[in-house]
Amino acid sequence: MLSEGDHLVLTFEMLPRLAGDLRRLTPDQQRRFRRVITTAFVPDLRTGAFRTGLRVHHVHPTRGVWEVTWAPDGRATWHYGPERTAGHRHIVWRRVGSHSILTRP
Template identity: 45%
Template sequence: MPTFETAAHFKRDFKKLSPEERKRFADAIQDKFVPDVAKGQFRPGLRVKPVQGVSVPHGQSPVMEMTWAPDGRATWQYGAQVRAGEPHVIWRRVGGHEIFDPGPA
């Protein structure tokens, strides 16, 4: 079973989701994402892929995105194992497609 942690920005984003969105996200994580992480292969419906244009320090895994609803996105990356032999996921952002908007320059 994978282990998880949440970044501060994810926590702020999550609070902004409606109760229905929170439930839909939780259901997608429990029913699809967790089993897929454990298997090491993601089903096409989650549309897991690297986030374009995000550079990470050498040795870190890429920042990934997944789709949990028609306009529901979440970003995450693998972190250092917390429990031996189990993947560790760091949740970075959650919300609609706006989570990819870098904001004003």
């Protein structure tokens, strides 16, 4: 769980296949993914507006699955899960890797 004063509190979890996806990334890709999530994605989620550079949008034709771009060919998918703490968003990370993950987000 993340908290920062009166800002939105977030909880998250990772689907099992995300662990395999992370192992397939190079150490540099892993660092870049984590840096983008902690310095851009989470702060933007708290404010309710994602910056254009993250290119956050729905993965079509799925329902409720979102995509974030963390590198030129770096993508991660997630969905909003049931709240773990009342009134606070819960993120379920699904996949991370290249654009190819979008065939099975």
